Amino acid sequence: MKPILLGRALALLWVSAACADVLVQPDFEAKKFSGLWYLVSMVSDCKVFEEKKDHLLMSSATVTATAGGNLSVHMEVPRAEGCYQMDVEYLKVGSEGHFRVPALGFLDVRVVDTDYHSFAVLYIYKELEGVLSTMVQLYSRTAEVIPRALRAFQDFYPTVGLQDDMMVMLPKSDDKCSSRGKEAP
Numbered sequence: 001m002k003p004i005l006l007g008r009a010l011a012l013l014w015v016s017a018a019c020a021d022v023l024v025q026p027d028f029e030a031k032k033f034s035g036l037w038y039l040v041s042m043v044s045d046c047k048v049f050e051e052k053k054d055h056l057l058m059s060s061a062t063v064t065a066t067a068g069g070n071l072s073v074h075m076e077v078p079r080a081e082g083c084y085q086m087d088v089e090y091l092k093v094g095s096e097g098h099f100r101v102p103a104l105g106f107l108d109v110r111v112v113d114t115d116y117h118s119f120a121v122l123y124i125y126k127e128l129e130g131v132l133s134t135m136v137q138l139y140s141r142t143a144e145v146i147p148r149a150l151r152a153f154q155d156f157y158p159t160v161g162l163q164d165d166m167m168v169m170l171p172k173s174d175d176k177c178s179s180r181g182k183e184a185p
Contacts (some may be wrong), residue, residue, distance in 0.1 A: 022160060024124050025111045028097030030065035032116040037061045037139040041150070042166035043157045046126070046133035050166070057173040058143060069096055078173035085177075107132075112156060117141065119149030121156055134160055143172055 039059045042049070051164035059077040066072050069092035080132045089100040090109060097111040105127045124135040138145065138153040157167070 021098050022108075022110055023112060024097040025035055027093075028114075029116070030069055030071060030096065033071070033111065033114065034063050034065045035122070035141070037063060037120065037141065039137055039170060040140045040143070040145045041138040041153060041167065041169045042135060042182050043153075043162045044133060044135035045126060045162060045166060046130055046135060047131065048134075049135065055166040056168065056170055058170040059173075060177060061139070068092060071099065076177035078177050083177040091144050099183060118146050119152065121149075121153050123156075123160060134162060136160065148165055 017184040057078045062074045064072045071090035099109040110123045120139040122137045136157040
């Protein structure tokens with residue numbers, strides 16, 4: 001049992017060191033971040049992502065600010081067999097806009113840039129199948145991404161070691177998920 005605990009402690013220290021230079025959106029406001037978001041682009045060095053990225057579709061997330069700075073997130077992910085839905089909690093870690101999501105293996109999640117009205121860039125350091133990886137996601141309030149948002153996303157991800165060939169723009173689905181018809185606040 002002790003080697004497992006030691007391994008977890010070392011992994012957490014590694015996460016702290018690896019993510020130390022990634023800043024969080026100044027004066028992040030969870031209530032302003034609430035509402036419908038579309039995941040329009042992703043970039044990652046995760047091997048599982050690399051294998052599946054050409055088959056992924058645009059998904060949606062409905063975010064609700066909760067007590068203590070946490071976020072309750074309802075995700076709808078279109079798949080060939082229909083809409084996969086899940087509810088997860090983004091648990092606040094230290095400063096506003098800094099989270100972890102144990103249910104998804106996200107050890108460190110940071111909202112690095114958002115204007116709240118049109119886009120958000122999220123940095124994620126995660127563990128999947130025992131392997132640590134980095135991911136950056138671009139969210140938009142509509143299914144169409146604005147040029148300024150794409151620029152912010154493309155300017156940020158190289159700063160965490162991710163390359164253009166690791167990125168995918170997610171195509172729209174054929175409305176397999178119910179949030180597609182809803183308008184953003």
